[in-house]
Amino acid sequence: xxxxNAASALSLRNLxxxxxxxxxxxxxxxxxxxxxxxxxxxxxxxxxQAQTQQxxxxxxxxxxxxxxxxxxxKIDRYQDVIARGRTQPExxxxxxxxxxxxxxxxxxxxxxxEIAPQRPxxxxxxxxxxxxxxxxxxxxxxxxxxxxxLLGLLADLSTQVPALVSVRQCAIERLPAVAQxxxxxxxxxxxxxxxxxxxxx
Amino acid sequence: MPQRRVLFFDNSRLTxxxxxxxxxxxxxSFAADEAGLAAFGDYLQQHRPSLFLILAxxxxxxxxxxxIPYSTGKDRQAILQRKLAQHFYGTxxxxxxxxxxxxxxxxxxxMLLMALTQPQHLEPWIGVLQRNKAILAGIHSLPQTIAGVLxxxxxxxxxxxxxxxxxxxxxxxxxxxxRFSRLTPLIHDATDASAIAAASExxxxxxxxxxxxxxxxxxxxxxxxxxxxxxxxAMRAHCLSNTSLRFEIIDLLEEARRVGLRTPxxxxxxxxxxxxxxxxxxxAEQFAxxxxxxxxxxxxxxxxxxxxxxxxxxxAALFVAHQGFDILQLQDGIEQARQQARLNQEQxxxxxxxxxxxxxxxxxxxxxxxxxxxxxxxxxxxxxxxAQISRSLDEFPLINIDRIEWAIxxxxxxxxxxxxxxxxxxxxxxxxxxxxxxxxVTARLPITMVGDHRGQLSMxxxxxxxxxxxxxxxxxxxxxxxxxxxxxTLKSGDEKSTPExxxxxxxxxxxx
Numbered sequence: 001x002x003x004x005n006a007a008s009a010l011s012l013r014n015l016x017x018x019x020x021x022x023x024x025x026x027x028x029x030x031x032x033x034x035x036x037x038x039x040x041x042x043x044x045x046x047x048x049q050a051q052t053q054q055x056x057x058x059x060x061x062x063x064x065x066x067x068x069x070x071x072x073x074k075i076d077r078y079q080d081v082i083a084r085g086r087t088q089p090e091x092x093x094x095x096x097x098x099x100x101x102x103x104x105x106x107x108x109x110x111x112x113x114e115i116a117p118q119r120p121x122x123x124x125x126x127x128x129x130x131x132x133x134x135x136x137x138x139x140x141x142x143x144x145x146x147x148x149x150l151l152g153l154l155a156d157l158s159t160q161v162p163a164l165v166s167v168r169q170c171a172i173e174r175l176p177a178v179a180q181x182x183x184x185x186x187x188x189x190x191x192x193x194x195x196x197x198x199x200x201x
Numbered sequence: 202m203p204q205r206r207v208l209f210f211d212n213s214r215l216t217x218x219x220x221x222x223x224x225x226x227x228x229x230s231f232a233a234d235e236a237g238l239a240a241f242g243d244y245l246q247q248h249r250p251s252l253f254l255i256l257a258x259x260x261x262x263x264x265x266x267x268x269i270p271y272s273t274g275k276d277r278q279a280i281l282q283r284k285l286a287q288h289f290y291g292t293x294x295x296x297x298x299x300x301x302x303x304x305x306x307x308x309x310x311x312m313l314l315m316a317l318t319q320p321q322h323l324e325p326w327i328g329v330l331q332r333n334k335a336i337l338a339g340i341h342s343l344p345q346t347i348a349g350v351l352x353x354x355x356x357x358x359x360x361x362x363x364x365x366x367x368x369x370x371x372x373x374x375x376x377x378x379x380r381f382s383r384l385t386p387l388i389h390d391a392t393d394a395s396a397i398a399a400a401s402e403x404x405x406x407x408x409x410x411x412x413x414x415x416x417x418x419x420x421x422x423x424x425x426x427x428x429x430x431x432x433x434x435a436m437r438a439h440c441l442s443n444t445s446l447r448f449e450i451i452d453l454l455e456e457a458r459r460v461g462l463r464t465p466x467x468x469x470x471x472x473x474x475x476x477x478x479x480x481x482x483x484x485a486e487q488f489a490x491x492x493x494x495x496x497x498x499x500x501x502x503x504x505x506x507x508x509x510x511x512x513x514x515x516x517a518a519l520f521v522a523h524q525g526f527d528i529l530q531l532q533d534g535i536e537q538a539r540q541q542a543r544l545n546q547e548q549x550x551x552x553x554x555x556x557x558x559x560x561x562x563x564x565x566x567x568x569x570x571x572x573x574x575x576x577x578x579x580x581x582x583x584x585x586x587x588a589q590i591s592r593s594l595d596e597f598p599l600i601n602i603d604r605i606e607w608a609i610x611x612x613x614x615x616x617x618x619x620x621x622x623x624x625x626x627x628x629x630x631x632x633x634x635x636x637x638x639x640x641x642v643t644a645r646l647p648i649t650m651v652g653d654h655r656g657q658l659s660m661x662x663x664x665x666x667x668x669x670x671x672x673x674x675x676x677x678x679x680x681x682x683x684x685x686x687x688x689x690t691l692k693s694g695d696e697k698s699t700p701e702x703x704x705x706x707x708x709x710x711x712x713x
Contacts, residue, residue, distance in 0.1 A: 010502060018502070026510065029513040050542065071563050075556060128569060129564075170608075174601075
């Protein structure tokens with residue numbers, strides 16, 4: 001009986017404690033290894049990010065002289081935009097009066113216009129540096145004696161209104177002889193945009 | 202590591218020694234009776250986690266030398282089992298120890314077969330060990346350890362006399378290999394009795410060896426006697442060399458020191474020395490049966506599992522330490538890079554702050570002005586392109602304009618061959634991307650050229666070429682004054698009908 005016990009001592013039951021301990025040790029070892037590998041991987045990733053930041057900042061600093069000149073020039077441009085009143089709210093009454101004044105000054109034969117409601121110029125996803133570009137489309141129909149009347153009108157508009165006047169399209173055609181009773185030789189139909197900037201809230 | 206204990210067994214008693222780091226500590230002795238066995242059981246219970254080695258020093262033993270054909274594996278095992286059964290019938294405690302291969306003949310392997318021939322003396326002790334689930338690591342006989350006190354490279358024949366509690370042992374060696382051993386129990390422990398016995402037993406041993414033709418009769422046999430210094434004088438007095446024996450008295454204490462025993466011996470009985478030799482390096486061959494080693498195998502397996510677990514943890518710890526060192530270096534690098542990036546940013550910010558103050562950040566300013574420039578580029582109006590057309594018309598005063606359609610376009614659309622009289626012209630690569638100012642012009646040639654088709658084409662060609670000489674300008678004719686393509690119908694002028702001035706249409710595009 002005793003010998004049988006000694007002979008059968010090497011059994012899975014007697015080894016279960018040691019096997020559990022071994023399994024725990026292996027699990028712990030694997031956990032340690034995977035944990036430290038994960039941590040090391042994160043550290044390497046952080047190092048890459050930090051090195052990228054360092055490289056970018058070094059490059060930006062190296063370009064600082066150039067940037068400084070560029071930004072100074074852009075500040076001048078910005079201040080010019082502000083000075084021209086491009087960022088002022090649209091003043092349709094002023095525009096209408098300006099148009100009337102130009103018509104009288106240039107003695108234009110006929111001038112009809114239609115200003116549509118204001119809307120954003122760009123889709124929402126276009127970056128525009130903290131400002132929205134707003135556009136008020138205008139249709140212009142004129143009878144002209146000479147094409148310079150049109151060009152003069154556009155030049156006057158550009159200098160007399162704070163908004164940026166951008167001509168999208170123009171059709172100028174010679175009028176048939178029968179239509180020249182009012183001395184008009186040409187007819188111009190144009191589409192213009194009155195563009196203003198509005199700071200985003 | 203568990204504690205190791207050697208159970209020194211002779212016919213009169215069993216003595217337990219704890220062996221640790223060269224020291225041998227006597228712990229208990231148990232008589233071979235019921236009381237002794239019970240006390241031994243109690244002792245085992247107190248030291249259950251220990252590893253126990255039995256060292257048997259008994260007279261009931263047998264040695265045989267056999268030369269067997271060289272073999273390996275199961276064949277060798279079968280031969281040895283057969284030989285052991287032949288020589289030692291009736292005892293399970295038998296083993297074979299290889300003494301190397303012969304140098305002549307078929308180079309057989311010389312085996313020393315040994316056995317404890319009276320197992321009934323040992324079995325009660327083994328029974329107690331098993332009942333108490335003590336970890337028995339092996340059963341050895343004292344002659345297996347005795348070679349530990351031989352010189353480093355022994356040669357020739359040698360008779361070694363040693364004393365233990367069990368008596369006087371005479372062991373014969375040939376070229377360092379034990380050939381025979383014999384224990385003579387001593388009745389008296391007196392020094393003189395030991396010396397007298399040594400002298401007389403050496404003579405008997407010489408006669409036996411000579412009768413077995415293991416030694417030559419006329420050649421003196423070197424006989425080393427391992428003896429404590431206090432007993433050396435008596436031993437020298439009785440052990441006198443002659444033509445058969447040449448005695449050498451060896452200092453037991455010096456030998457004990459040489460083999461690393463740290464416990465001082467008090468007399469010539471070298472039980473502790475042999476316990477130390479066994480614990481230091483137990484021979485691979487031993488007498489215990491596999492079933493008696495069950496707990497030892499269990500302990501070995503558990504130990505192996507624990508060592509494996511410990512190795513896994515240690516390896517992981519080393520790996521973690523190595524990675525930790527790398528991570529520290531990485532973090533140092535991260536900190537340096539961030540610090541440098543901060544310094545660069547601060548210097549950059551300082552430069553930017555020196556600029557005039559506006560309520561827009563530099564990045565927004567770049568974006569805003571960039572977009573404003575794009576919008577403004579398209580706000581030039583029709584004047585520049587009309588002025589260009591006007592300059593060409595000044596050169597060709599016979600051409601009159603009926604209609605101009607001006608627009609801002611992003612891309613030039615090549616003149617289509619579907620348009621009547623259109624001439625497809627390739628768009629230069631630098632003009633592929635817009636924006637462009639584009640005018641589609643309907644013009645008229647003088648009525649006097651009605652019949653002059655070649656002249657009409659020539660004038661239109663010259664005019665458009667002149668218009669296209671300005672840089673970044675592309676001119677295409679959408680409709681010629683006369684269509685000369687083979688696939689079209691070409692008519693003569695009708696003199697009865699009212700003539701009309703020839704018309705043509707062209708498109709001029711200029712990059713903004």
